[in-house]
Amino acid sequence: xxxxxxxxRPLGDLYLTVEFGDExxxxxxxxxxxxxxxxxxxxLPGVTETIPTNRSLGIVYDPLTVSRxxxxxxxxxxxxxxxxxxxxxxxxxxxxxxxDDPWSRECAAAxxxxxxxxxxAGINAMTAAEVIRTHSGTDHWVSxxxxxxxxxxxxxxxxxxxxxxxxxxxxRRWTPERILCIAGQLTSFYxxxxxxxxxxxxxxxxxxxxxxxxxxxxxxxxxxPRVGDxxxxxxxxxxxxxxxxREVEAGVYRYQIREETFRLRDYTxxxxxx
Amino acid sequence: MLxxxxxxxxxxxxxxxxxxYLATGMPPSGPAxxxxxxxxxxxxxxxxxxxxxxxxxxxxxGVEVLLSGLRLRVLAETVIAVxxxxxxxxxxxxxxxMWQSLRVGPGDEVAFAxxxxxxxxxxxxxxxxxxxxxxxxxxxxVRAFVGGVEGRVLKxxxxxxxxxxxxxxxxxxxxxLRPDLLPAFGARWRVRVxxxxxDDLFLPESIEQFLTHDWKLSPTSDRMGCRYIGPPxxxxxxxAYLVEQAGADPSNIVDDTIxxxxxxxxxxxxxxxxxxxxxxxxxxxxxxxxxxxxLGQVGQTRPGQVTNFAAVSTDEAVEALRxxxxxxxxxxxxxx
Numbered sequence: 001x002x003x004x005x006x007x008x009r010p011l012g013d014l015y016l017t018v019e020f021g022d023e024x025x026x027x028x029x030x031x032x033x034x035x036x037x038x039x040x041x042x043x044l045p046g047v048t049e050t051i052p053t054n055r056s057l058g059i060v061y062d063p064l065t066v067s068r069x070x071x072x073x074x075x076x077x078x079x080x081x082x083x084x085x086x087x088x089x090x091x092x093x094x095x096x097x098x099x100d101d102p103w104s105r106e107c108a109a110a111x112x113x114x115x116x117x118x119x120x121a122g123i124n125a126m127t128a129a130e131v132i133r134t135h136s137g138t139d140h141w142v143s144x145x146x147x148x149x150x151x152x153x154x155x156x157x158x159x160x161x162x163x164x165x166x167x168x169x170x171x172r173r174w175t176p177e178r179i180l181c182i183a184g185q186l187t188s189f190y191x192x193x194x195x196x197x198x199x200x201x202x203x204x205x206x207x208x209x210x211x212x213x214x215x216x217x218x219x220x221x222x223x224x225p226r227v228g229d230x231x232x233x234x235x236x237x238x239x240x241x242x243x244x245x246r247e248v249e250a251g252v253y254r255y256q257i258r259e260e261t262f263r264l265r266d267y268t269x270x271x272x273x274x
Numbered sequence: 275m276l277x278x279x280x281x282x283x284x285x286x287x288x289x290x291x292x293x294x295y296l297a298t299g300m301p302p303s304g305p306a307x308x309x310x311x312x313x314x315x316x317x318x319x320x321x322x323x324x325x326x327x328x329x330x331x332x333x334x335x336g337v338e339v340l341l342s343g344l345r346l347r348v349l350a351e352t353v354i355a356v357x358x359x360x361x362x363x364x365x366x367x368x369x370x371x372m373w374q375s376l377r378v379g380p381g382d383e384v385a386f387a388x389x390x391x392x393x394x395x396x397x398x399x400x401x402x403x404x405x406x407x408x409x410x411x412x413x414x415x416v417r418a419f420v421g422g423v424e425g426r427v428l429k430x431x432x433x434x435x436x437x438x439x440x441x442x443x444x445x446x447x448x449x450x451l452r453p454d455l456l457p458a459f460g461a462r463w464r465v466r467v468x469x470x471x472x473d474d475l476f477l478p479e480s481i482e483q484f485l486t487h488d489w490k491l492s493p494t495s496d497r498m499g500c501r502y503i504g505p506p507x508x509x510x511x512x513x514a515y516l517v518e519q520a521g522a523d524p525s526n527i528v529d530d531t532i533x534x535x536x537x538x539x540x541x542x543x544x545x546x547x548x549x550x551x552x553x554x555x556x557x558x559x560x561x562x563x564x565x566x567x568x569l570g571q572v573g574q575t576r577p578g579q580v581t582n583f584a585a586v587s588t589d590e591a592v593e594a595l596r597x598x599x600x601x602x603x604x605x606x607x608x609x610x
Contacts, residue, residue: 010470010471011533012588023528049296056530145555147299149299150299153529
C-alpha cells in the first residue's frame with residue numbers, strides 16, 4: 001500500500017527514513033526520488049547523505065548539528081512541496097546482454113538448479129526465446145541501488161512485459177560478476193562475485209562498477225547505476241559479447257547513455273507506452 | 275616505515291571511513307571499533323577524525339588487526355600505539371604495553387599472538403599510514419577492492435610508509451589514556467539499540483525475547499555482519515501482495531535502507547548486525563538498530579561470547595554518541 005501520510009522511522013541515532021509505503025510501485029518510487037532531489041537541492045543543515053530506495057528515502061544526519069525533531073519538521077515541509085512533481089531527469093542506459101550465457105548455466109548447475117532461463121520459461125508459461133524477448137522488450141526503471149557497489153533493482157515499465165521468478169530456496173554460495181538476474185518482478189545485477197538467490201538471466205560484457213574509474217562514464221564515481229535511470233537490455237550473441245568485452249578491457253567502450261526527462265503520467269493511468 | 279612479515283587472520287588499513295556513497299551501494303568501511311582507533315591515533319599525535327558516517331574528516335589511517343597473526347618489522351624510528359582488544363601484543367618478544375605510545379626503532383618487531391580479550395586491536399603510527407585516498411578515505415574494503423593497500427588485507431612484503439609526524443618522536447612517547455577511560459572487555463556484552471524500523475512486523479513476544487535473551491555471537495561473523503545465535507523470532511502475517519512482491523519468507527520486505535548497525539532477521543533466525551562493510555539495501559525485516567556509540571562493542575565481541583541487547587531512545591543514543599566523541603579528545607590523554 002501507499003500510505004496516506006509518509007511515516008518517519010528512526011534507524012538508530014544517525015539515520016531516519018521517510019517511508020511512503022510498503023509495496024513496489026513506480027508512483028511510490030517516484031515520490032521517493034522527488035523528495036531526494038528536493039533534499040539535495042535544499043542542502044538541509046546536518047544532512048550528510050541520502051539513500052533513495054524502492055519505497056523510502058534514507059537520510060543520514062549529524063544529530064549533534066540538527067535534532068531529529070527539527071529535521072523531521074523540515075522534511076515534512078519539503079514533502080508537501082514535491083507532491084505535485086510529475087517529471088524528473090532520467091538517464092536511458094542501453095546494456096548489451098548475452099542471455100542464457102555459459103557462466104550462468106555453469107553457476108546454476110554447480111548449485112543443483114536447472115538452467116535458469118528454461119526454468120523461468122516454465123514458470124511463466126512461455127518458451128526460453130520468449131523469456132528473452134519479453135525481458136528485453138521494455139525499459140526497466142532503476143528503483144533502488146545498493147547491497148553491493150553498483151548492485152541495483154529495476155522494475156519493468158511495461159507491466160505486460162513483467163516476468164515472475166521465485167528466489168532460490170537455498171541461496172547460492174557464489175555468482176560470477178556482471179550477471180543479470182531476476183526475482184519477483186525485479187531485475188537485479190551482480191557487479192562483483194557475490195552470494196545470491198536471484199534467478200540468472202545472462203551476462204553483460206560491460207562494467208557497471210569500476211573502482212579504477214578508467215572509462216569516462218565513471219568520471220563522477222566508481223558506480224554507474226543511479227536510482228531513476230532506465231535500462232534497456234539488448235540481446236547479443238557470443239561474438240558480440242567478446243568484441244564488446246575487448247573494448248571494455250581496453251577502456252575504449254562507449255557507453256550508450258541518453259539524458260532525458262521522464263514523465264510519470266506517460267506510464268500511469270492509461271497503461272504503458274514503454 | 276613498517277614491513278609486514280605476516281598478515282595474520284585479517285589485518286587492514288582503516289581510517290574513520292568513506293561516507294557519502296551509501297546511495298551507490300559503497301559501504302563506509304572504517305574501524306569496527308571507532309574509540310580504539312581514535313585513541314590510538316591521539317596517542318601518537320594524529321588526527322582521530324570522526325565521528326562515524328557524519329564526520330567531516332576521516333582522520334589518520336592505522337591498522338585493524340583481527341584476533342592474531344600479524345607481525346611487523348620497524349624499518350625507521352617512529353612512535354606507535356596499540357589499543358583495542360588485548361591480542362597479547364609483543365615488542366621483540368616482550369609484552370608490549372597497550373593504550374600508550376612507545377618509541378620504536380629499526381629492527382624492532384611487533385607481533386600479535388592470540389586474543390585474550392576483545393576481537394580487534396588497532397595500531398597507530400605517528401603521522402598516520404600513507405596509502406592512497408580513494409573517494410576521500412584510506413579505509414580498506416576488501417569486497418569492493420578499494421582503499422588500504424591495493425584494496426586488500428595486508429600480506430608479507432607490504433611496506434607501510436607514514437606521513438611526517440605532528441611532533442618529533444621524543445615529544446610523542448609515553449602518552450597514556452586516562453585509566454578511567456580504559457574500556458572493559460569482558461565475556462558478556464551489553465549493546466544498546468533503538469527499536470525499528472520494522473519492529474512492528476515482529477510478534478510482541480519476539481521483541482521481548484530479543485531484548486531478554488543471552489545471544490551468542492556466531493563464528494560466521496565479519497566486518498559486513500555479525501550473527502547472533504538464539505531462539506527463532508516470529509512475524510505477524512503479511513498481506514498477499516507483499517508475499518508476492520517481497521518474497522515468500524515471512525521476514526521478506528520490499529527492499530529498503532539498511533543502516534550501519536541495522537539488525538536484520540532473515541527467516542526469523544540468527545539476527546545479523548550489519549556493520550561498517552555491510553550492505554546499504556536489503557529485503558529482510560530489521561528489528562532494531564545498534565546505536566553508533568555501541569558499534570565498537572559489536573566489533574569487539576568474539577564468537578561464542580554473550581550479548582544482551584537493550585532498547586534505548588534516539589535521544590539516549592545521541593547522548594551516548596556525544597559522550598563517546600567527547601572522550602576521543604586530547605583531554606583524555608595523560609602526557610609524561
